[in-house]
Amino acid sequence: MRMCDVRVGMRVIFGRPNGEKTLGEVVKINPKRIKIRTLEDRGQRSVEGSVWSAPAALLERAFGRETEFVPGCGGTGCPTGCACCA
Numbered sequence: 778m779r780m781c782d783v784r785v786g787m788r789v790i791f792g793r794p795n796g797e798k799t800l801g802e803v804v805k806i807n808p809k810r811i812k813i814r815t816l817e818d819r820g821q822r823s824v825e826g827s828v829w830s831a832p833a834a835l836l837e838r839a840f841g842r843e844t845e846f847v848p849g850c851g852g853t854g855c856p857t858g859c860a861c862c863a
Contacts, residue, residue, distance in 0.1 A: 780833040783811055788839040791831045800839055804828065811836060 778789070785803050791813055792798040797820065801813035810830045818824055 778833050778836040778838060780806075780811075782838075783833055783836065788816070789813060790837045790839050791829065791835055793835065798837075799829075801829065 783789075783803055783806055785806060787803045789801055789803060789811075790798050791801055799819040800816045802816060803811055804814050805812040807830075810832055813829050813831060813836075815823065815825055815827050815829065819827075819829075823829075
């Protein structure tokens with residue numbers, strides 16, 4: 778995801794490409810990194826509500842219910858024809 782696509786309050790999935798993915802909500806946008814409040818537990822020591830910082834490149838937009846998202850979706854009317862845009 779590009780930095781210009783991120784908005785405060787947006788629900789996102791964040792994490793490394795081959796690592797754990799976590800649902801969160803953007804709380805602050807800094808020049809290089811985004812602050813995200815987790816909406817679910819992450820790992821063994823991080824509980825729901827903790828704040829993480831991640832670069833925009835490690836974020837994906839979350840769609841639908843809290844845990845339902847479509848990776849790579851472009852949003853309303855995207856050419857993939859996914860369920861979130863129908």
